[in-house]
Amino acid sequence: MAAANGKGADLADTLRAIALNCTLKASGESSTDAMIAVLRDAFAKVDVTLTETVRIAAHDVKPGVTSDEGEGDDWPAIREKILAHDILIFGGPIWMGQIGSIAKRVLERMDAFISETDDEGRMPSYGKVAVAAIVGNEDGAHWSSAQLFQSLNDTGWTIPPVAACYWVGEAMGSTDFKDLPDTPDKVTKTAAMTATNAAHLARLLKANPLPGAE
Template identity: 50%
Template sequence: MAGLTVVAVNCTLKRSPEPSSTELLARQVLDELAGWNAHGELIRVVDYDVRPGVRADEGHGDEWPLLRKKIAAADILLVATPTWLGNMSSVAQRVLERLDAELSDTDDAGRPAMVGKVAIAAVVGNEDGAHKIIADLFQGLNDIGFTIPAQGGTYWNGAAMAGVDYRDLDDTPAAVARVNAAVARNAAHLARLLRDNRYQPYDDEARESAHRTSDRRRGWFADVGLPGF
């Protein structure tokens, strides 16, 4: 099984080394991905000086280009965020805003830079909001070009106003563990499919060239008498 590369961005508001429930859930998903030969690193975004903006590099000490380079080299992006006031963290929102620049970064076939990469999500909090957050994350990530796998989001919400954090639990809830496993399994499966079968070119000239190549290949199969041609 060919190896895959994963980058997980922890969008907690807490700087290292402060404990983070978001980091715990993200690491659990990374552990599951490792079982499918998908390995990578976990980045705590607030440890970097990521400037506001929608360009690939906002200059003046902006450290987003360091993170962007890692994301660009990965097959799978995991966005992990806490729940604040029922929404994703401001850090997660900033990650989406900075990724928006990738729409204008295209390859020779006109495909945006993130097309062909897989995105998954992990949300944690002691208040409701996970479903909305995952929906918002997936809409934004898909708009940028990422592909979302089946059941690609995992989450944990504690009881309302109970004040118990995910990292305070003695054990991982069985339901969360099952979903973590499904997220990893489906993400790795989809990433391998996309790596071996790229999306069609967006550019008309490149698309026509790809079609001509495909037609020639079909003609060769027919000439040698393979079934179905």
């Protein structure tokens, strides 16, 4: 097994991550993408490959709480991609002091996991790790991560220590994270700890799956 810092890991130790960008924008430059990129670089240093970023607003993810809401619903294919990875980077912006509506729709669709258990009561997300990438120009990062982590825990994800990498600008300010000339040192350090802890936990869970209960 790889060391906690990822050094000396061989191919068998390499983990795969997928990111969800829950920006409200269907296209164009996004501060959430910029924060996901910071985590991508941090994860690469601990032998975790970010294979894809899915921008939810660019897809037709229908409202609902099942894994398939019928014709035209893009969620089943996205769900399949998410569950094929070891780590989920859940990215989203703060709006009105809380995580944005697109992120909440994703959480609502994951509610279906609760009724999709195996014979030991394990949801499809059991043994998989989730972290958050949050950006905004107002207070609310802690409240947004609390919303995400409680919902992700309820739907079977495992949350490591230091699981949220975030940046908030001046309240009612006009500077976005994507417009900063350099990534703040504190953000870089937090991303490194987030990635290290998530990778370590994901490897432990992969080697020793959660047992469930009959």
